Amino acid sequence: MTRDEFKSHLEELQRILSSISEYYKIWLQLQPIERRIEILNRFNGFFVPVRQALFEMMFIHAAKIFEHNSETISLWRLVDTGKQDPSLVPYAK
Numbered sequence: 001m002t003r004d005e006f007k008s009h010l011e012e013l014q015r016i017l018s019s020i021s022e023y024y025k026i027w028l029q030l031q032p033i034e035r036r037i038e039i040l041n042r043f044n045g046f047f048v049p050v051r052q053a054l055f056e057m058m059f060i061h062a063a064k065i066f067e068h069n070s071e072t073i074s075l076w077r078l079v080d081t082g083k084q085d086p087s088l089v090p091y092a093k
Contacts, residue, residue, distance in 0.1 A: 006088040013075060
């Protein structure tokens with residue numbers, strides 16, 4: 001793996017982590033709390049599936065990060081590659 005490929009894979013992991021964070025923030029905002037309960041109940045047919053989809057997407061993206069398949073961009077693959085060739089890792093000495 002080249003330094004540019006390593007950097008590209010690292011950036012992809014950053015995008016995935018950012019997506020997980022955004023899905024989680026939105027999912028939290030759609031939880032029934034007192035001031036939102038009336039709206040959530042009125043549009044229950046919309047918000048229940050949306051909450052479920054956001055929750056599932058968080059875990060789908062998290063699974064990508066921890067995938068052990070050598071063909072995927074995963075945290076484990078980048079860690080192993082970085083151990084084998086520390087010159088690929090930004091800011092590594």
